[in-house]
Amino acid sequence: MHPDFVPQKKVIFPFALKLGLGIGMLIGTVGCSGGERLAETIVEADIAYAPDSSAADVIIRLRESRRADAYLTDVYEPLTVIDIHNHDASTRDPAGWWGAQGMDRLVLFGDVSEPSAQITDAMAWEHYRANPERIYPSFAGFPVYDEEGPRIVERNLEQGYLAIGEIVAASTASPVVSQVEWKAQHPNDGYLPDIYELAAAYKVPILLHIDPPNGMPIAYFVQALREHPDTIFVFAHANVFNPPSHIEGMIKEFPNLYIDFFPGFTAYDPGSGNKLEDFVPLLESYPDRVFLSTDGGYGIGKTRAAYAMFEMIDLLSPETAVKVAYQNYERLIEQQPPTATQISKIKELTGKLNEPGRYSLNKRKANELIFELERRLAGLGGS
Ligand SMILES: [Zn+2]
Numbered sequence: 001m002h003p004d005f006v007p008q009k010k011v012i013f014p015f016a017l018k019l020g021l022g023i024g025m026l027i028g029t030v031g032c033s034g035g036e037r038l039a040e041t042i043v044e045a046d047i048a049y050a051p052d053s054s055a056a057d058v059i060i061r062l063r064e065s066r067r068a069d070a071y072l073t074d075v076y077e078p079l080t081v082i083d084i085h086n087h088d089a090s091t092r093d094p095a096g097w098w099g100a101q102g103m104d105r106l107v108l109f110g111d112v113s114e115p116s117a118q119i120t121d122a123m124a125w126e127h128y129r130a131n132p133e134r135i136y137p138s139f140a141g142f143p144v145y146d147e148e149g150p151r152i153v154e155r156n157l158e159q160g161y162l163a164i165g166e167i168v169a170a171s172t173a174s175p176v177v178s179q180v181e182w183k184a185q186h187p188n189d190g191y192l193p194d195i196y197e198l199a200a201a202y203k204v205p206i207l208l209h210i211d212p213p214n215g216m217p218i219a220y221f222v223q224a225l226r227e228h229p230d231t232i233f234v235f236a237h238a239n240v241f242n243p244p245s246h247i248e249g250m251i252k253e254f255p256n257l258y259i260d261f262f263p264g265f266t267a268y269d270p271g272s273g274n275k276l277e278d279f280v281p282l283l284e285s286y287p288d289r290v291f292l293s294t295d296g297g298y299g300i301g302k303t304r305a306a307y308a309m310f311e312m313i314d315l316l317s318p319e320t321a322v323k324v325a326y327q328n329y330e331r332l333i334e335q336q337p338p339t340a341t342q343i344s345k346i347k348e349l350t351g352k353l354n355e356p357g358r359y360s361l362n363k364r365k366a367n368e369l370i371f372e373l374e375r376r377l378a379g380l381g382g383s
Pocket of ligand 1: 085087166236295298
């Protein structure tokens with residue numbers, strides 16, 4: 001259990017939350033005059049996202065000037081890359097280590113769907129606090145068969161976590177993951193439907209491990225995709241033991257489905273029946289629906305998992321490369337509104353500092369403001 005969350009009496013259900021956010025966004029406008037003295041801090045939601053439109057041109061230029069024998073990590077050094085599936089929350093310096101492999105930002109968590117994940121979830125948060133521009137904190141420690149599950153999810157989302165996952169929504173084939181205590185039997189099991197609705201209300205992506213990627217688990221996944229059209233579902237390492245044709249059928253049918261593509265598996269795992277090239281038409285056809293990840297190097301080693309990210313990027317058109325490398329996921333982060341808990345925390349901290357202000361921000365920026373206000377307040381305390 002993390003010390004920072006504000007205890008909640010009950011689960012706020014999505015419609016109430018949506019209503020609250022709707023009202024919040026209607027109040028006031030930005031741009032008060034500098035000299036105005038506010039009685040109280042005002043926080044408004046600003047969830048606009050404008051991707052850097054020059055990023056594809058940067059790729060064109062660096063491809064033109066590359067040396068034939070250059071290491072891909074060096075070629076693509078100027079490109080921002082997000083690893084959207086990274087298990088290294090329990091390591092000492094994940095942002096630094098993976099940064100040296102070319103991963104500029106990590107969607108970070110640790111263990112999955114078992115009690116120990118609550119400890120690694122808290123570690124992910126501490127890495128985020130220390131390094132907010134490099135980490136997107138995610139969490140995976142909650143039971144799916146207990147009503148405590150959705151309560152933990154809501155509390156973490158209110159606190160400021162930006163993603164849910166990796167959640168084991170089905171596993172029988174994976175030797176490690178199939179053993180975890182809080183795994184679901186299928187993607188519509190237990191309290192998962194409530195958790196999908198919470199994910200939709202907070203606009204956070206939920207990363208689901210589903211194996212095998214066919215048969216019964218996928219039939220239930222399809223049901224979940226249909227029943228929760230506003231939830232952003234991310235199919236973890238969808239290319240593992242799964243050919244592009246299977247993925248394409250699902251992408252085409254469900255606009256709320258996103259693909260976590262793990263290039264390291266396809267490039268380096270002897271069990272892969274495909275090559276990276278086989279997936280290029282899929283990524284080029286659905287450039288807005290795919291992200292890249294290392295899965296922490298599962299099965300193939302971390303260095304190769306990171307390098308394979310660049311091998312995939314190198315095969316893509318510049319426009320698709322910048323989207324899958326970072327803009328698709330960045331959009332999902334930047335479009336999350338601040339939560340009621342964050343807003344009251346900002347009011348409380350600015351009140352203690354006696355500095356009422358007017359803020360227009362999203363959930364990520366609200367976290368960063370809170371960290372900064374907390375540091376300043378700690379500084380004033382002389383500790
Ligand atoms: Zn994983």
